[in-house]
Amino acid sequence: MLDGRRKSIQPMAERLPDGNMQALQQFVNQSPWEWSPVRRRIAERLCKVIAPDVWVVDDVSFPKCGTASVGVARQYCGALGKRANCQVAVSVHAATDTASCPLEWELFLPEEWAGDQLRRRRAGVPEEVEHASKTRLALGVLDRLAGQGLVVPVIVADAGYGRSVSFRLALEERGWSYVMAVDPKGIARPATAEPSQPAYGGLGPPTLSRYREPARPLPNLINACTRFEEVTWRQGSKGAMTSRFAMLKVRPSGKEATRTAQEQAGGRSRWDGVLPLRTLLVEQPEDASEPTGYWMSNLPAGTSIADLVRWAKMRWRIEHDYRELKHGLGLDHFEGRTWRGWHHHVTLVTAAQAFLTLRRLDPKAQTPA
Template sequence: MLDGRRKSIQPMAERLPDGNMQALQQFVNQSPWDPLPVRRRIAERLSEAIAPEVWVIDDVSFPKCGTASVGVARQYCGTLGKRANCQVAVSVHAATDTASCPLEWELFLPEEWADDEGRRRRAGVPDGIGHVSKLHLALGLVDRLAGQGLAVPVIVADAGYGRSVSFRLALEERGWSYVMAVDPKEIARPAAAEPFQPAYGGLGPPTLPRYREPARPLASFITPDTSFQQVAWRQGSKGRMTSRFAVVEVRPSGKEACRTAQEQAGGRSRWDGVLPLRTLLVEQPEDTDEPTGYWMTNLPAGTPIADLVRWAKMRWRIEHDYRELKHGLGLDHFEGRTWRGWHHHVTLVTAAQAFLTLRRLDPKAHTPA
């Protein structure tokens, strides 16, 4: 938290009157302390202090040179907006409109690392850690936090996660609510659509119930007759932030949605063909000719639209987190190469940001460990 542009080990040690670079290097990169109990305590303390309305799932990238840093590969780098040599981490943040803090992290291990024993050994990747998709990493992080006894609020994510029907269904199976950005090309059917049962032809298994009309993209559900209303969701630097929003009920109809509906019904032969209703939130500002944002939620359509909008838009808070974590606290300044060192580094940076968050919430209060 001290001044100084670089927050890697050497410049930090040099800024301290009694700085010991070797000791700091040992503490971050080689020391065997377990970061998970530290992050667990941070999550408990910050959840109590913030009382989050949402948990935001996201991923962040760290541009790197060379091939030795754990998890580094040529992949899409959000920081640079293109494919580049980088690390990628998945995170879960607690957030309200006034405060936020990361609760958990996991480093994404690209497929090329999975079976490269020499590379894994040099970077200290633990046995049992392999290539897992970012979606599964995110689900595992939320499972871990819920397993600690933390109450799971509404889960928010961008379209990188929300466009996965299987990810949304996995959240539903756990009984969690979400508001997630989705791709307007995702297909669905109208809420009033009903399947019919074709007559049995006498050969083979009975034909499954089906809908008469084909599924169509979400964007097609917004017509000139769609009723939009003005909604304000928070105070911005230039005044109250407002836009026009509409709520439409749809039946997501992709292959994943149909397959999961069959499984939940007890199998293909027992499915009645009815796809579940979901709520689609759409934003179309006054000065645009078409929508600019789509969010899918498993909350009922009767949920106050102001709440849906506020939760959907609350993802902005983590941009504040990343700005402070990267530019103020050195999240992307780690120069080590090991799995353990990376997790130690992000844990210490998270602790620093948690401390600052608690001080902002109550500047006069003593901040316990």
């Protein structure tokens, strides 16, 4: 938290009057202390104080040189906006309109690392850690947080997670509510669509119910009758944040949605062909000729459009987190290469950001451990 451009070990040690670079290096990179209890305490403390309206699922990238740093590979790097050599981590943040803080992290291990025993051994990757998609990592992080007894609020994510039907369905299976940005290329049917039962031909098993009309891309569900209304979701630095939104009932479609509906019904032969209803939130500003944003939600039918918009837009808070974590606290300044060192580093940075968050919420209060 002290002034200084670089927050890697050597410059931090040099800025301290009694700095010991070797001791600090040992503490961060090799010391056997467990990071999980530290993060658990941070999550418990921050959720109690912040009382989050949402948990935001996201991922962040760290540009890297070379091939030895744990999890590094050539992949899409959000920090650079292109494919590059980098690490990627999945994070979950507690957020309200006025405060936020990361609760938990998981480092993405690219597929090329899965069977490379030499690289794994040099980086200290535990044997039980395997390659997993970012959506699977996010589910694991959410399960850990819920397993600590924390109340799971509405879950928010960008289209990188929201476009995954299996991810949304996994949240539903756990009984969790979400408002997820989705890709306009996603397909759905209007709420009024009903499957029909084709006539039995007399041979073989009965033909299953099916929808006569194909599913449509989300923009094609909007027509002249779609009613947009103006919604203000928060006060920004330049005034009220306002835009026009519409709320539609749709039936998300596609292979994953159909397969899951069949499984929930007890099998293909027992499924009545009806896809479940979900809420589609659409944004189209007054000066736009077409929609600029889409979100899918499983919240109850009586949820107001103002609440849906506020939760959907609350993802902006984590940009504040990343700005402070990276530029103020050195999240992406870590120069170590090991699995243990990376987890120690992000835990210490998270603790520093949590401390600052608590001080901002109540500058005069003591901040106990």
